[in-house]
Amino acid sequence: MAMASKTRNMLEGLVREGSFKWLLGSRSSFNDEVEEMGKSPSARKNWIQELSPVANIVVRRCSKILGISTMELRESFDAEASDSIKHPSCFARNFLEYCCFRALALSTQVTGHLADKKFRRLTFDMMLAWEAPSATCQPLLNVGEDAAVGIEAFSRIAPVVPTIANVIISDNLFEVLTASTDGRLQFSIYDKYLTGLERAIKKLKCQSESSLLSTVRSSRGEKILEVDGTVTTQPVLEHIGISTWPGRLILTDHALYFEALRVVSYDKAKIYDLSDDLKQVVKPELTGPWGTRLFDKAVLYKSISLSEPVVIEFPELKGHTRRDHWLAIIREILYVHRFIHQFQISGVERDEALSKAVLGILRVQAIQEISSAVPLRSEALLMFNLCDQLPGGDLILETLANLSTSRELDRTNNSVVEGGMYSISALAMVSNLGFVFGTSPDVPNEAGLVVGEIAVGKMTMLEKVVKESRSNYKKVVLAQETVDGVKVDGIDTNLAVMKELLFPVMELGKLLLSLAYWDDSRKSLAFCSIFTYIIWRGWLGYALALILIFIAVFMALTRCCGQGRPVEEVKDINIVLLKLRALLLVIFPQASLKFAMALLLIAVVLALVPLKFMVILTFLETFTHYSPPRRASTERWMRRFREWWFSIPAAPVLLEREKEEKKRK
Known part of the structure; x- marks a missing residue:
């Protein structure tokens, strides 16, 4: 009773005296909640002493989403978490993560959640709270519309929603988003990024539900990821030997298709399969008139199934941005299938790997919308491309494969996963978005058993390998600077x-x-x-x-x-x-x-x-x-x-x- 009275008096005093001004700054989404917490008896009862005001407000939002009280959330955390995670020195941040993981796992099941302004603000405020979770933390200067978060908070919370980011590319994504804001992410930019993601998802749905290649791709349930060459001012040219044809280029999650343009229609699509082990090579290529090698604007594709290489050209007046984009996304699909073949991944885990590649391409498309003026290195935002470049990238893929094996064993042994202690999986995420990968009818039911890449209060093995790889990459960069010098x-x-x-x-x-x-x-x-x-x-x-x-x-x-x-x-x-x-x-x-x-x-x-x-x-x-x-x-x-x-x-x-x-x- 004494503790409840103390909490009530403290909240009433803060609201009455205006002591939350440091927290609120200009009018923000926190104002009404702070006022309500000062007046409502139930809110005062659910105030957690160990948490900062911002963390308390975020935890309160999570409890509303889950339909249980804050104290019930704490009891669940105490029951599920190990002693090391519940230690007083790290309780505040770990409990906050637990609440965020559970709330996001539920809220992402709502159709169109990325379009919901409240959901966007919730995920951003979770990052703000993560930076100052404890009551002993230095108070944030402002959590209004001009608030900003750092790379650690983003890399911890954003991958919890696999659509937004994943562990491997989160640092690179943060650097792209904060290129003009001195290394701090503002909500306005974050909001634009999520808006672009929502549009990219809608585009993917429309393309995959269209009649494009419907008879060819129906057997494997392929999703159309990108289409180019439909605009006459931006043609796509296919070179085979001395023959050149304009046409339409289509990339799915399994293959590359080229439809040569005729007078009023397109020819039957040529299929360049990326999913089979055909020793494919995809690399940049030079093209020019009459066989000259002048313009660096093409992609070369060759495999053991072709008698001669195919060159796909993306003409543009300046630079080779289109070519670089297509080169990166074609390689991403090729590399994910190499990963599947190399580690013999099948079933739900195969669909999980494909989901990661597809979400990566969606993120690149979203970034292109908000940073069209700045050249974008697409391969740095695509996890399988990045693993091909990073020192120890093969170890990252090996760790991913081992995680897939362990999850498969968990399903075989009917092991129970602590739902609140792990982030959700990429496959569960795309299932919530309305996509079904693969042809197995039981995938949606099993998807919930596939856990994600982040665990409450600790670094997963994947995070450790990625961190070591990035550390080695910095050494390579420093060494390369001496070479350039x-x-x-x-x-x-x-x-x-x-x-x-x-x-x-x-x-x-x-x-x-x-x-x-x-x-x-x-x-x-x-x-x-x-x-x-x-x-x-x-x-x-x-x-x-x-x-x-x-x-x-x-x-x-x-x-x-x-x-x-x-x-x-x-x-x-x-x-x-x-x-x-x-x-x-x-x-x-x-x-x-x-x-x-x-x-x-x-x-x-x-x-x-x-x-x-x-x-x-x-x-x-x-x-x-x-x-x-x-x-x-x-x-x-x-x-x-x-x-x-x-x-x-x-x-x-x-x-x-x-x-x-x-x-x-």
Whole structure:
């Protein structure tokens, strides 16, 4: 009774004396609730002493959504949460998260919730409360319309609603949204972003319910994600060999379709399947009239099912924004299906993965609406694109796959998930939006058992892996800055000339790489067997002599053909040498230690293993890297090596210019 009386007197005093002015600033959504809490006996009863005023108001809203009192929410939290999560030092924030998770899981089941101004404001106010959850926190200066939140609050609350963000891309999304506001997210921008999301969802529904490709995509229940080429001022051109056709390009969650334009209609769609394992390659390409390579505005697609590559061009007057957008979203669908094949994901978890990719593309479309003046790096907002680029991105995908396996086991064992302690899943989210992925009729029922990426009061394994990957990425960025800092005029020209002169050798290298990558298993097996026999018989010296003679002849011929061409003097040393110098000078201790250990290991092998056996083992090791049994492990280790190499800074070099240049300056 004494505590209730104290709370009542405190609230009445705050309202009467105007002590909430620091909280309210200008008239905001909090005003009426603060006044009501000061007057209502039930509101005073549900005031939680450990929470800040802002957190109390947000928790009160959550309790109204759930239809239970704040005290009942606290009792549920005490029953479900572990002792570490309920510890007084972190109780306020963890209890706030628990209330937010439960309320959002229920409110997102309402059709059109993104269009609801109250829902948008609720999610933003949750972020405000997350920044100052405890009664001991420094009070916020303002929670009115001009309030702003930081990256930690956004990255914690926004991924709870998978439509808005996810753990992997949340930091990048926040940076895009706050590009013009000094790293703090304002509600006005956040509101525009959610408005764009709502429009993107409506567009997806309209396209998927339209008659476009209806007979082709019905069997797999494909969703149309993007369409281009319908406006005559922005055509899409398909190049196959020397043939070029304008037409309409359509991307679904399974394939890319191109319909060539005729006089009054479109031809039957050509299908470029992204869901099958066809060793597809999707990359930027140059195009131009009569086969010239002038304009960087196209995407090249090739697979083992096509006799020759297909080039899709996106003409525009300036830049290559359209091409970059299409390149990113095509790759996102390709990469999500690679992820599904690699980890053999099926059933509900397969639909969950596809849902994540689709929601990523919707977010990109929403961002394009509000930041059309600023070039957008779409791949940074698409999680499967991002995992392909980030150091340790394959570990992020592996963690996602492990989560999928564990959730599948939970469903098999009928395990009960603590609904309030986890965020909702992407599949549950898209089901609430009115979409059904896959062809299994029991997906909607099982979707509720798939938990999301955030857990109350702790970092999930996925969050830990993403955090470590971002930390490593910062090291790579710093190392790249040192590389850019040592580049001077002349090196690019020099490298271009070297490539020109060594073109035949490079072609030979491509042939050897094709054999090493086992693109044609029969040729690679024959090559490997022949060279192993040559080494075993001791004919290696003769074989190497012939190869060197062949290379020398080609270099001589290409050098003769290149006579008369201007070749500038080399004014810099190669970046590779700079990085090796950094390793030897121990500028980057961790990398240097690994390098030294590798040198010691090589020295031991050279000292103990007979030369003939060492050469045979080296040859077999090199030319079986990408054989079918070893391909997966080789790709993983090569990725680790590239990430290590890119993280090494280039050693600084002081270059002395000629006196004439100094005088001229």
